[in-house]
Amino acid sequence: MSSPTRSSFFTGICTFSILISTGSVQAQLDYSKHVNVFQGTQGGGNRFPGVVATPFAMVKLGPDVQFMNTDAYSGYLPEGKIFGFSMMHESGTGGAPKYGVVSQMPVVGEVPDPLADLSQPRASPDQGSLGYYKSSLANGITVELGATEHAGLYTYSFPNDTASSIVVDVSHVLPSFRGLGWEQHYSGGSFSIEEDGHYEGFGIYNNGWNLSPDWTIYFCGRFSKQPVRSRAFNGDANATNNPVSGTARLGGVFTFISPEITSRVGISFLSSSQACTNLEEISPDTSLTTLVSTAKNRWNTEILSKIQTSSFDTSDLSLIYSSLYGAFLIPSNRTGENPSWNSTEPYYDDIFTFWDTHRCHTSLFHILQPTAYEEFLRSLIDIWRHDGFLPDARSSNYNGRVQGGSNADNVLADAYIKGVRGAINWDDGFAAMRTDAEVVPPNNFDPQAPDSSTKEGRGALPDWLEYGYITPAFTRAVSRAVEYSTNDYAVHVVAAGLGKTSEAETYLNRSRNWRNQWNPNASSYNHTGFLVPRLANGDFVQQDPADCDGCYWSDAYYEDNSWIYSMNAIHDVAELIKRVGGDGRFVDRLNKIFELGFFDAGNEPSFTTPYLYNFVKGEQWRSVERSRGVSDLYNAGAMGLPGNSDAGAMEANLLWQMIGLYPVTGQTTFLILSPWFSELTLDLGNGKKLAVTTAFSDGGDRNTAPYVQSLKVNGETWDKAWVAWEDVFENGGTMEYVMGSSPSLWATGDLPPSPASE
Template sequence: MNAILLVPLLVARCIAVSDYSQYVNVFTGTENGGNDFPGVARPFGMVKLGPDLLKTGADSYSGYLKDGNFSGFSMMHEQGTGGAPKYGTVSQLPLVGTISNPSSSITVGRARPDSGSLGYYNALTSDNVVVELAATSRAGMYQYTFPASSTINNVLIDVSHVLPSFRGQGLGQGYAGGDFNIMPDGHYEASGIYNNGWNRSPNWTIYSCGYFNATPSAAYAYSSAASSQKSKSASSKSSSVAIGGLYTFPGAVVSSRVGISWISKEKACQNVNSEIPSKTTFSSAVQNTKDAWNSQVLSKITTTATNTASLKLLYTSLYFMNLLPTNQTGENPGWKSSEPYYSDIFTLWDLFRCSTALLHVVQPVVYEEHIRSMIDIWRHDGYLPDARSSNYNGRTQGGSNADNVLADAYVKGVRGEINWDDGYAAMVKDAEVAPSNSNPDSMAPDSSTKEGRGALPDWLAHGFITPKFSRAASRAVEYAYNDFSLYQVANGLKKNDAATKYLNRSRNWRNHWNPELSSLGYKGFIVPRNLTSFIATDPLTDSGYWGDPYYEASSWDYSFGDLHDMATIVKRMGGKETFFKRLDTTFAVGGNPKKPNGVIFDSTNEPTFNVPYLYNYINRPDRSVFQSRGVAKSKYNTSPTGLPGNSDAGAMQTWLLWNMIGLYPVTGQTTFLIHSPWFASMAIDLGNGKNLKITSTGGDGNGDTNYYVQSLKVNGKNWTKCWLTWDDVFARGGTMEFVLGSEAKQWATGDLPPSPASEPGA
């Protein structure tokens, strides 16, 4: 009897352990500028279904705000971005009572804070309508429960709906027309034309197809042109004419299935009927999405840890890093191709340092497809994307950082179906041909921000960038890194002359190095310059934006940026001892008297991601552990304000995940810097039966104390280097066995991490 009863207990326990979705908090990082998307989506899905809140003066980048009024619940959003909103298209909004003017940009209040979990979203409007959401990759499901007292229950479909921008930067989205048609069986088909947004895209069209599970008492298409009211269809080629549909139902519970497509209305209908057939229950749609996340993403990293707060950080971070890019394979309106197609790259400037390297580890199939897609974009659009949404490249914030991503894949042996001759040709295009500036960016009109390297003319002519071009100093740091990426691929393809050329060009950051500029007693910084002299800046205050010499970080930060030439940087900063002190000053409380928090280090933007780990380049990984752990534990949590800055498509989350793992990737090289893992045991599924198992003894099992490495074995062998390579533990799998303790120990006595652009003796 007891043995028989034990079986269901064991089954229940296995189910509970395998449901990693229980640790995902979809509201983490939704406030305080994190801009995380809290709605429902599948991994890399086209549909990201969630609420759109309207509050004058507040941009809702992913649709969500903690306050404001609902303007709709729409199918398309980005994840964690700043700059300006994008999408917020294909919208429905439930309303109660008689609607006399459906085209009047109706909004409705929020009755209580929204709730939700992975795969499920719940909101209550001020009309006391419960809104529940579920999603598949290319379709979504709405379920509305109207108040029992209401007899006129409406669902408004607004084709003109977009996420607005109030920032006044010329990046607001536009609606350019569309059509809405109620078909004989009662389902609707629509299309909308939109433009602009953060990437400044021209007109693009999205198609939708929606079904309801109930028979309406009334349904009509509307237009703000009065003569078209209450017909079965409405269309407009004018941005001034809003169109859509209004369905009215007598019953209290109404569900709706909606598909989207970049190709056609017919394809949108195919998507919804194949992914959410008419008999699909709402609960099964939610469960199927949880299952997809558990099997495809969350189970890729497992641990024996039991600390709930850390498990929530781990799996919430894994969730948010796998929402973008969007897999649009088969949904490319631009060209026909047998290659995979990914869009919504937001942006490689944010992602190349940490995110793409982790995507390679936990999603190798998606990663290879993403690389192939970027090369195919070059084939048809002319340039690799640094950013892309609505099937259009833009905006490039610094260098052509797709070059870094391709180089990272190449040196780590990613081959598969990638055509590396084409990949290299695409990189050469970035390095040698400046993009045209046919549509100048009002925030940086000097050169194209659409793609490529806008400041390339100066880089080619002088080996540096003058203030003729905005972001000259930070672009120089990135162009040098990009050229090193060219060197890596050229060298691998045995293009020896090109390899020599690009290796030399990768050292041109040095032409921006002013050895006499001093700050807090430290000399030598990356500075803007003209043809004959350096231009003075203040490294404590010179961080800027699109029109400034440095973009979203200071000269203090960017001076650490070119990791391919770190031995030279250490030498130019005064050698190992001074470099150590300079890094410590970067993190010292009170180190920057010109900042409110008194700290130079800025955790809110990606150019500083590498800085806590640079102690490894002088064989002091203990200090890398101390500084990076301090950032991770103080700046990240699972609350709505739990990110230090914009998530930027999961960039912040991948930085945290690498901190938990105990490694830091050096993009464009096979190098990983070693610091210290959080957990006593972690296993990473590398695919094809390969695993990386990381264990530690002597720690507290949560990374809070006793985190200093005392010794390390890699694949069973004593390890004295503070770095390892892809081949050591990732290519075939491997083991890392840490012994941790409370006191810093000089365990790393081996060779320093590679600095391949530095001349011997640097």
């Protein structure tokens, strides 16, 4: 892949505020000025660039764009026509678009047919900054957007004083053109207009990436001025009754004679009255400037200020804070907005997906947002209580899709072993994990993988329990096998911590089942021993480890080949090294993954691969080189991500490179890489901090002298290529690096743990 130059591309409002306190002047840094909301919106990153007022907000207000038959996963595309501005989106997702609901579209003049194509090209590229978005349409209308957690503000500037209109389209959704059966559908709704032009209603939608059944969103809209005309339509472009309902097309047309109109909209999953209550988060006299300022303050306080660095390089700062912003756009905190059950527990939705995020995003979520992270974990367990299974992914209040294993297990184990307790009921947490490990989920007959459930749980569990491996009777057999192994190790972790000795031993043994999928005679590029398909009679299927056919839902491997998946049993690395022929062969195999082009920095199964050199003494420097190679694929621009953001997984991966550590999920281990900055501080909450400092032994810089020469952890000389949670995160700590231009044999101590290896 090419290595684009790091640069900063952003527009918007940038401020530096001074807070006056008694007897002093305190500077409140505005990190938001470094955020490019368009980072990763092109080149397959699929980031959402619109308005997200707070981390994890329910409302994500932005444009919906059509360009030929291109899926606009987050609603945004740089080319094409805008066909609406809607209240709900997901960021950085793949598969198929989700949401794009509760939409408005401004039109010059009257609208005789609201069912016609009202889309407009843009007169100039969209502009945006944190908390603010602007589109200038070719018809002369300018749209500016702001939001709160549950409400959005549209400000329309029309080209003249003649009549102009706003069309509210309840039937509007983001379409998909992939032809895989993942497209969304509008299936009904209701729309009513009051005498003063206020409107309320709801829309019902289904399908999308997670194949959800019907779900409902309610809305409540208010304009700053009373329309001169308004009418509803329900599929034939003409008003019929008030309220109206329909399953084909549904909405309303509001006509004004004014150069400027503002529109406030609240949404809710509970009722129209709750949507109207949520609307009051934006009062009639709330200005767009106020909303933008509030959004910046929230993001600065809750997310952006959690990482501080000594760098004054604008490209560095833009990359750090744009990546932090992108990493915390979803999941969505919908506490108080759960239509499915009443609970005193928090509720989070838009989890996309633990297959993507469990490797490094959730661990970053934990250290930077410990309070929200505990709420998030409680929400997962509560979903199990009421829906029967933990989600591996979830949106529109419905679990799905499972790409591999039940990776919520890995997330819970990672939190448990790192001491997350608070208000979490870990007995219930363990019971939820045992459900994944022991209960076969009902088949939802996904057309892309009809063999077993893709909604939740472990669909290939029958083979796993009977044979200790997965046969080709199940799709994605090999990749699921290695993930089920890590899932069982996760269950072991929590069982052991809760003193459940028998269960802990059972799941530790089961976590070694990836070995049953290992064919010692499979060969590829002068290496032998790979994970391959295996039949019920015990025979291995002849398989080229470099070939995974389509590498998709119906194949033996999902989104990567055996070269990558054979290195994914991260709880059992010492055993893996033995099986590939020892340290030298292990290093050579890792090298070949890169030399042969199997490594893909944009694909999550590859995420940990570059840093496995740390499991061989004297080879940590190779992890540093690979880390810097990954980092070179990022920048703060619109094409600044090496792959789909995947709900912030891609951005989290980069941020760990900057810190100079990489987490091993489900363990307390962090592999040591090489930090970027002379000083970097992580705010861990409750007054705890991790301070990382770097000095250079030969006058170099991070580019010319990236290799660790020596390290002190909490003031003590360190000789291991890893640290543990308790060393630097549990109570905070310090890491003092000396860097140089050549590799140094500094990590001569104990190797990172391989807890499942015998």
